[in-house]
Amino acid sequence: MFLHGQGWGYGGSVDVEAKEPWQVPGRYGWVGGAGTAAHLVPATGTVTVLLTQVELTSPEPTPLMREFWRYAATER
Numbered sequence: 001m002f003l004h005g006q007g008w009g010y011g012g013s014v015d016v017e018a019k020e021p022w023q024v025p026g027r028y029g030w031v032g033g034a035g036t037a038a039h040l041v042p043a044t045g046t047v048t049v050l051l052t053q054v055e056l057t058s059p060e061p062t063p064l065m066r067e068f069w070r071y072a073a074t075e076r
Helices: 063-073
Strands: 006-009 012-015 028-031 036-041 046-051
Touching: 036 063, 046 063
Parallel strands: none
Antiparallel strands: 006 012, 012 028, 028 036, 036 046
């Protein structure tokens, strides 16, 4: 239900499909239920860390998470 183009194992996820602009195959990391997220994209050397104090209420990412990842995926 919440994999959306990801594979999970040993507590982390790996993107295996490009479902969203920030999801690229090979990106790996973690989204925690307490509103934390950390991902690495080996192909670009990008590292993202998001720390919030907003507990997730569903398996879907919050609008804040989606906007954060969208910004992080934008080439500058």
